[in-house]
Amino acid sequence: MLTQIFAHLKSPARARSLHRVFLATLLSAIMFAPGGLAAAASDANKSVTLRGAEAFNLLVGNTLRSVGNSKLIPAFRYFMTQQFEYRCSGWDPSGLAARDIRLHSEAGGCELLFVALRQGRLCESYQYEECQEHELELTFARRSDPAKVAEGEVFGVVTLPETGRTATGPSDPDLIKGKFELVKGNGTIFPNFDPVPKPDLVRPDPLALSLPPQDSGRTQRLIGLSDAEATTKIIGNTMVRLGPDRKSDGRRGEYYTPDGRIIVISIPKPPEGIDLLHPSAEIAGTIFINRWKIINGALCRTENDEPTKFNCNVSLSLEPPEQAGDQGTPRYVAGNSGVGQGAYLAKGNSFAFDFGKSVRK
Structure with a gap:
């Protein structure tokens, strides 16, 4: 087969004829390929x-x-x-x-x-x-x-x-x-997240802690943790807000990343259909980032209005059970949370925050 082709190319006329056949075949392939010339034009920034x-x-x-x-x-x-x-x-x-x-x-x-x-x-x-x-x-x-x-x-x-x-x-x-x-993808400096998270609260073992129950008047008695204990438990975990039923609604929280960021999120509640007469619970959700670092052994954080200033008033306390024998109630409650009062400690990266592969992150 190769011998026949080289024999054809020895004749200039035959070589030009073969070249014309090749160009015609190539043009036909472009014309009848998916997208045809339109695809080629698109590649040329059309x-x-x-x-x-x-x-x-x-x-x-x-x-x-x-x-x-x-x-x-x-x-x-x-x-x-x-x-x-x-x-x-x-x-x-x-x-x-x-x-x-x-x-x-x-x-x-x-x-x-x-x-x-x-x-x-x-x-x-x-x-x-x-x-x-x-x-x-x-x-x-x-x-x-x-x-x-x-x-x-x-x-x-x-x-x-x-x-x-x-x-x-x-x-x-x-x-x-x-x-x-x-x-392409997420071009912001903020992470993707799971819009329907299911936080799992960190629940201390009341038997191991030997915590006294709350009194009959339900007076709130919190047992403060040391700075070292608070830092160990908070970093790498998430603080979440609880709803009126005392359960997490999975919409508001903040995650202390091991690399020094605090990702604070409030996921908006879905609107009630497309009828303009039915409002949602709030105007919009938000996502932003504060920073944390250890200063003199204390866990300190920035706030939105002063993103370069660290305030060292982050705390964590144990909330004892309300009644004797109630093993499901003891929880860790945070002080100075970015999601407001009454934020509780949940396991790990509850919202599955993911910064992806962008170099901007």
Whole structure:
């Protein structure tokens, strides 16, 4: 077979003929391949317009990062799932030392919103669920193959059109407009999480502790732990709030990571359907990060309004059982919790916080 081919190539005319056949075959393969010339054009950064479900599916699992002002920390919109979105506002870092910018970004945090696509329209829930007046539409220009881009890197540009509608407030969905870089995966400095966690409280053995029961008047008597004991038990575990039934609702907590961060989260309660007359329990959820460190043997933490200042008033106490023989009641209760009074110690990373592989994290 190779002998016959080389024999053909000895004749210039035959070589040119074979070259034309090869080009025709290659062009035919492109034309009839999936996507044809359109796919080739897409690879050349040709913009495409997507609507409804196609537009929404492009956003889910990825992050929109605002562009246009290099002096500002950009705004981020991370569509973690088809139900949850992070909305992180942009801000001006002027006046801050470079080493403090990240700390302020972490403390500023992001809002957590419920999101949905209904009849092609993007809907978000603050106190009420609000939907865009028109079908979700965007223009996408791909810069590179998403399969070859690492998480946290840009693989395209998204342009959301002006709607011509006057914004009615910060929650107005029609504020979603303009040009954004499309970042693969979670492009924020905040972690993914389990939106339906089931925290497991740390319950001391009352028999081993020999704790006295609460008196009949139910007077709260907490037994304080030393700084060393508190530090050992808190780091690597999560503080969670309890509901009126004294059980964790799995929506509010803070996790002390071994590397010095405190991830504080409040997951919003789902709205009651799409009827605008039915409000949810709160405006929106939040996620932000404080920091902890050991100072003179005490566990100290920062707060949102002072992200560079450490306050050494973190504490942990034992809550004795309310009645003698009640072995399920003893619990560890925290002082100076980022989720308010009455936070209890739960095992490990209860919300499954995951910072992923992005170098920005």
